[in-house]
Amino acid sequence: ADVMSSLLFRGKKMQGMLLLVFSKYFHLPFLRGIQTQSTRTGLGGIWGNKGGVSARMNVFGHSICFLNCHLPAHMENSDQRMEDFESILQQQQFEGQASMGVLDHDVVFWFGDLNFRIDDLDMQVVKAAIDSNKLSTLWEKDQLNMAKDSETVLEGFHEGPIKFPPTYKFDVGTDTYDTSGKKRKPAWTDRILWRLRPMAQVSNSMSRRSSLSCLTSGTCVSQHFYRSHMEYTVSDHKPVSSIFTLQFPYKVDMPLVTLFVEDEWREISDAVAKFKAAPNFPRSSWDWIGLYKVGFKHHKDYVSYVWAKQEESDFLRQEHQVRANHTFSCTKKTFTCVSKSHIEACEFY
Structure with a gap:
């Protein structure tokens, strides 16, 4: 490889x-x-x-x-x-x-x-x-x-x-x-x-x-x-x-979490990540979305992260969003967002 x-x-x-x-x-x-x-x-x-x-x-x-x-x-x-x-x-x-x-x-x-x-x-x-x-x-x-x-x-x-x-x-x-x-x-x-x-x-x-x-x-x-x-x-x-x-033939062809991020963030108000979790994804209070430089080599190389908290009132919603803090403000051409489920159970905490 x-x-x-x-x-x-x-x-x-x-x-x-x-x-x-x-x-x-x-x-x-x-x-x-x-x-x-x-x-x-x-x-x-x-x-x-x-x-x-x-x-x-x-x-x-x-x-x-x-x-x-x-x-x-x-x-x-x-x-x-x-x-x-x-x-x-x-x-x-x-x-x-x-x-x-x-x-x-x-x-x-x-x-x-x-x-x-x-x-x-x-x-x-x-x-x-x-x-x-x-x-x-x-x-x-x-x-x-x-x-x-x-x-x-x-x-x-x-x-x-x-x-x-x-x-x-x-x-x-x-x-x-x-x-x-x-x-x-x-x-x-x-x-x-x-x-x-x-x-x-x-x-x-x-x-x-x-x-x-x-x-x-x-x-x-x-x-x-x-x-x-x-x-x-x-x-x-x-x-x-x-x-x-x-x-091998794919038994799984859909990710557990799909992220939707604007192509370019020009100001802090643009720093919003929307995500949709698969019905069988076991949500946790420890879930988070990280911001990584393109080409990162390790799951701990994040620049910043934000908790993907889920309020009880939002439990039945399929799509959620989180707003990043100021360190998330950047262009997507330089950074990429990755959810916890993309590198599942890798001792993030």
Whole structure:
């Protein structure tokens, strides 16, 4: 996505894990039910160096969840990684949504330092396979790849073809695999997977390794590329990235709140914002309308705001208006108005 023309509307951090979700401005009125969760698994759930952070939302009526995990390290802990993943899924429950758990969503993106390693093969064999670009030899022994055949919780998860060498472990500042005393065996620890709800998937549609997956509802996920970035040397990991396209029919095509603002404000009396709320919009005494500079990057970047208060006598009215204070006086060519529902539940208060 073009982050330069996008808004950061939700973020969640836990120790070294950070999940940021950006959106194009014109999608904002159709993002609803935004919530985040975090689960600590390090030191029995006390320490947050391991675990998962997630963000869920409804996008044009379709439920989507992003889950970023950091799972236990070391070769021998493959079973523990799966146990922690299942624990994260069990603990992360979202309130007041038709989609209560992570895997109840229409589309799930699961990614992060999952820490799975390459079994059986020794260091020399692994490095020789990398040098000769025989990555399929390593892929067959990848713990996560093998776990898909035996772990029920991984059913339905897809991962695009890995055509890049293992992303761990490197000497910091170089492209050289670990030469320290530990001599960690290279592995694909950093991964990006996706999943569609299994009961709704199109039968006989594709293999689990396909870069295209669809639902009977018409929802499709297409992966355009899956790559590592060798140019980054500040860590002993190489970052990975992927771009996806989601295609789905609109279940929601009307915003919860529609704003009507004069094209140009020449004096304070022009600073009036009229708004119309959808019948199913749960009004609150905390609702407000903010004034933002065009191109704002965060929901807290407002120049000013005014409470969208609703008097009891106006409860049945469909259209309302608020009058701004003097700091609202400006031209609409420079500023834009956004209602709370455009960036719903983003901790404005």
